[in-house]
Amino acid sequence: MTDLVFDAVSVRYGGRRGLTAVDRVGLTVSSGQVVGLVGESGSGKSTLARAAVGLSPVSAGRVLLGGVDVRKLRRRPPLQMVFQDPYSSLDPRMSIGESITEAIPRGVFSGRAARREEVARLLELVNLDPGRAGHLPGRLSGGQRQRVALARALAGRPEVLIADEITSALDVSVQGAVLNLVRDVQRRLGLSMLFISHNLAVIRYLSDIVAVMYLGRIVEVGPAEQVLTDPQHPYTRDLLAAAPSAHTSLFDTRADGATADAEPADPHHPPAGCRYHTRCPVGPLVRADREICLQVDPTEDAAHRRHSAACHFSEDESRRLTIPGGASTP
Numbered sequence: 001m002t003d004l005v006f007d008a009v010s011v012r013y014g015g016r017r018g019l020t021a022v023d024r025v026g027l028t029v030s031s032g033q034v035v036g037l038v039g040e041s042g043s044g045k046s047t048l049a050r051a052a053v054g055l056s057p058v059s060a061g062r063v064l065l066g067g068v069d070v071r072k073l074r075r076r077p078p079l080q081m082v083f084q085d086p087y088s089s090l091d092p093r094m095s096i097g098e099s100i101t102e103a104i105p106r107g108v109f110s111g112r113a114a115r116r117e118e119v120a121r122l123l124e125l126v127n128l129d130p131g132r133a134g135h136l137p138g139r140l141s142g143g144q145r146q147r148v149a150l151a152r153a154l155a156g157r158p159e160v161l162i163a164d165e166i167t168s169a170l171d172v173s174v175q176g177a178v179l180n181l182v183r184d185v186q187r188r189l190g191l192s193m194l195f196i197s198h199n200l201a202v203i204r205y206l207s208d209i210v211a212v213m214y215l216g217r218i219v220e221v222g223p224a225e226q227v228l229t230d231p232q233h234p235y236t237r238d239l240l241a242a243a244p245s246a247h248t249s250l251f252d253t254r255a256d257g258a259t260a261d262a263e264p265a266d267p268h269h270p271p272a273g274c275r276y277h278t279r280c281p282v283g284p285l286v287r288a289d290r291e292i293c294l295q296v297d298p299t300e301d302a303a304h305r306r307h308s309a310a311c312h313f314s315e316d317e318s319r320r321l322t323i324p325g326g327a328s329t330p
């Protein structure tokens with residue numbers, strides 16, 4: 001199986017009023033693993049994901065699939081992406097079966113019967129009745145459409161799957177079933193997966209590794225349980241504190257993870273030093289001696305450590321200043 005590596009990837013959206021939406025990001029999705037990418041709206045999650053499939057402009061760095069730069073892969077890369085909106089991803093005039101057939105790489109199946117059988121196999125894989133192959137998507141619910149979108153992605157026989165907020169446009173009542181399906185398919189096929197969500201409960205449910213993004217940077221990455229129960233970066237702690245408690249529903253839509261009391265910095269003019277210093281509860285806003293946060297960028301290449309955080313004070317007394325849940329100690 002294949003791993004997906006972002007090697008110091010930057011994405012710049014053009015023009016004079018342009019911005020660097022992803023700034024030298026290093027992240028590895030190892031073979032067969034699920035990496036959950038979390039961060040508030042505008043942090044660059046989608047931009048990073050889209051860079052892997054050529055939909056956002058990589059201005060520096062490389063995206064590697066199985067060690068090969070995706071731009072140099074001649075054959076169709078073994079990488080597929082499922083998007084947030086299942087209503088715009090299917091052609092309303094094509095039957096479900098036609099949509100899926102279209103996604104089967106050319107030359108893999110010769111003959112109509114073989115392709116029809118493959119479509120039936122794919123529909124079964126996503127728990128849809130193969131008898132519906134002739135239906136138009138207009139007759140499907142959002143959850144069913146997202147299953148078809150997944151079947152289309154799987155038709156390309158990917159080894160790596162990118163899922164970008166695939167349940168956030170769905171009715172809360174079907175989100176769980178779609179997440180279960182994605183998890184089952186990922187395990188059954190041994191896929192590597194980059195799973196994007198702003199919902200921490202959803203991230204916790206699916207991820208082996210969690211990466212946290214803020215203003216175009218990965219600020220913390222590590223084993224899911226460690227990051228979510230013993231966060232090292234103040235931003236991660238703020239996200240966890242702002243999310244509903246473990247007692248609320250997994251699919252509570254309030255779990256949008258925005259920190260309570262401050263606006264994100266302007267992505268056109270990211271702060272110097274640590275990008276989080278304008279909001280950080282343990283940085284120069286509250287501690288005059290923490291000038292280093294204003295001056296020195298703590299971002300390191302996080303890809304090579306098991307659990308790392310881009311914070312000058314992640315290991316010291318700052319951890320006592322804020323604890324997840326919002327309470328503070330003197």
Ligand SMILES: Nc1ncnc2c1ncn2[C@@H]1O[C@H](COP(=O)(O)OP(=O)(O)OP(=O)(O)O)[C@@H](O)[C@H]1O
Nearest residue numbers: 013021039040041042043044045046047048198267
């Ligand atoms: N096509 C584009 N042209 C210019 N700027 C863009 C474009 N797409 C995204 N951006 C900007 O890049 C930054 C990152 O956006 P992105 O959509 O990647 O974030 P995100 O974390 O996925 O947020 P969301 O959860 O809202 O989708 C934002 O400031 C956004 O306004």
